[in-house]
């Protein structure tokens with residue numbers, strides 16, 4: 001199976017935390033306040049799995065999927081270390097092979113949609129939408145869509161292009177502008193309920209978007 005993160009997967013979590021001065025980990029966990037004990041939660045492209053372990057600690061039954069064996073190995077090490085109460089179902093596979101239609105109370109896509117090209121990202125978002133129960137949630141933690149004018153928009157663009165330049169050279173992530181994530185969540189059949197921003201020096205850099213399936 002393809003492992004697009006074999007070279008840099010080991011450092012992904014720590015670098016994200018340092019690069020964002022702690023904002024990225026906060027962004028990943030922001031919408032877990034909507035998780036109830038017993039909920040079924042799917043984490044797509046789980047990486048090292050910060051939010052998956054936290055969701056399990058909140059009493060959720062978590063399924064975590066990732067294509068990269070390197071990422072899955074890092075995630076398993078964290079599970080062994082943190083020993084969350086509910087066993088986490090770990091799947092090393094392509095998200096398109098998960099076909100549990102309408103099974104999940106929450107599907108989490110943190111910094112996952114941003115690895116795909118323009119033609120793929122819509123398909124991926126729509127696929128994630130199919131996995132959510134009616135009334136369930138779609139969570140997307142991502143880079144903010146840059147403001148069209150002003151210095152904040154420049155900072156937001158630099159923040160994104162610095163990250164995607166590094167990851168498109170070292171992984172299979174595709175180089176592209178920031179996608180309109182709220183539109184992708186809406187397009188998958190979910191209505192936007194809440195957006196939480198994560199800022200540095202008053203510049204919005206990351207957002208956690210909560211959509212609810214009708």
Ligand SMILES: C[S@@+](CC[C@H](N)C(=O)[O-])C[C@H]1O[C@@H](n2cnc3c(N)ncnc32)[C@H](O)[C@@H]1O
Pocket residue numbers: 004005012013016028044045046047048049065066067068071093094095096109110111112115
């Ligand atoms: C940018 S990383 C984000 C990881 C994690 N969600 C985080 O926020 O730290 C994207 C992850 O998606 C995984 N991935 C990429 N394409 C995938 C696919 N088609 N199916 C499942 N996982 C995939 C990668 O292996 C990688 O771990």
